[in-house]
Amino acid sequence: MTAGQTRAAVSEEVVLDTALTLFAERGYHGTALSQIADVLRIRTPSLYNHMRSKEDLxxxxxxxxxxxxxxxxxxxxxxxxxxxxxxxxxxxxxxxxxxxxxxxxxxxxxxxxxxxxxxxxxxxxxxxxxxxxxxxxxxxxxxxxxxxxxxxxxxxxxxxxxxxxxxxxxxxxxxxxxxxxxxxxxxxxxxxxxxxx
CATH class of the missing domain: 1.10.357.10 (Tetracycline Repressor, domain 2)
Structure with missing residues (x-):
């Protein structure tokens, strides 16, 4: 994910790929939804447009x-x-x-x-x-x-x-x-x- 990523580029697959990277690096319990949102440069509530929960990811x-x-x-x-x-x-x-x-x-x-x-x-x-x-x-x-x-x-x-x-x-x-x-x-x-x- 690049620093210049825009909100329009965020999709369910992009959210899943970002979560995968962070889970691999930090573990499932060591990764907060806010960290996934930070990488994607979106607000945490916006993640729920692409998923129901962290466990769903x-x-x-x-x-x-x-x-x-x-x-x-x-x-x-x-x-x-x-x-x-x-x-x-x-x-x-x-x-x-x-x-x-x-x-x-x-x-x-x-x-x-x-x-x-x-x-x-x-x-x-x-x-x-x-x-x-x-x-x-x-x-x-x-x-x-x-x-x-x-x-x-x-x-x-x-x-x-x-x-x-x-x-x-x-x-x-x-x-x-x-x-x-x-x-x-x-x-x-x-x-x-x-x-x-």
């Missing part, structure tokens, strides 16, 4: 993000492929999302529990679907004898947490682009499950 962010993560996973793993290929694809797309959507990842992983019911449970259920499907790929590879790991659940947790951490350290101007990081993490995932070339 968080709900929209979590809804979009968790739906996109699940869509990414399903689109990348629905194609034909052996177990190592499916795990590499699932890890790659998850790592890439955390490198390219860092604000969303930080907010969703930290602030989803701030939502009231039934929204919190609905979004947590969506995240669990992703977790269980990810674990299912590893369990399938173990059953097929191509993955060699004692606990598919623990391996799945390790791989997913490894990807989640990207949002905390990745920088666009860093030594590796997002594509390269995602490729490398997909190789790490195969090493974790003991996939043998």
């Amino acid at each position: 968080l709900r929209a962010i979590v809804d979009r993000t968790t739906a996109a993560v699940l869509d990414d996973f399903e689109s990348m793993t629905s194609e034909d492929g052996d177990w190592p290929t499916r795990l590499a694809r699932a890890t790659r797309v998850y790592a890439f999302r955390h490198a390219t959507h860092r604000r969303e990842a930080l907010v969703v992983n930290r602030d989803t529990d701030c939502l009231g019911e039934p929204h919190r449970t609905r979004f947590q259920d969506r995240r669990r679907r992703h977790e269980h499907a990810f674990r299912g790929i590893i369990a399938g590879g173990v059953d097929a004898g191509v993955f060699h790991v004692g606990s598919p659940a623990l391996a799945s947790f390790a791989i997913r947490e490894m990807c989640v951490s990207i949002a905390r350290w990745f920088r666009d101007d860093g030594p590796m682009p997002a594509d390269a990081v995602a490729d490398e993490y997909s190789r790490f995932a195969l090493q974790i499950v003991g996939s043998r070339p």
Whole structure:
């Protein structure tokens, strides 16, 4: 948002994007509606032309993000492929999302529990679907004898947490682009499950 932004440029999407930035930087509870309004150079009551509450902003962010993560996973793993290929694809797309959507990842992983019911449970259920499907790929590879790991659940947790951490350290101007990081993490995932070339 530029200092010269005018009231006419403010829209629901602009409000949501501003809230996303501030939530990522300060946390949901650490961000006041007045701070969002200050960035947008409008009065706080004017925000209600674009939203009903601060929680509505968080709900929209979590809804979009968790739906996109699940869509990414399903689109990348629905194609034909052996177990190592499916795990590499699932890890790659998850790592890439955390490198390219860092604000969303930080907010969703930290602030989803701030939502009231039934929204919190609905979004947590969506995240669990992703977790269980990810674990299912590893369990399938173990059953097929191509993955060699004692606990598919623990391996799945390790791989997913490894990807989640990207949002905390990745920088666009860093030594590796997002594509390269995602490729490398997909190789790490195969090493974790003991996939043998």
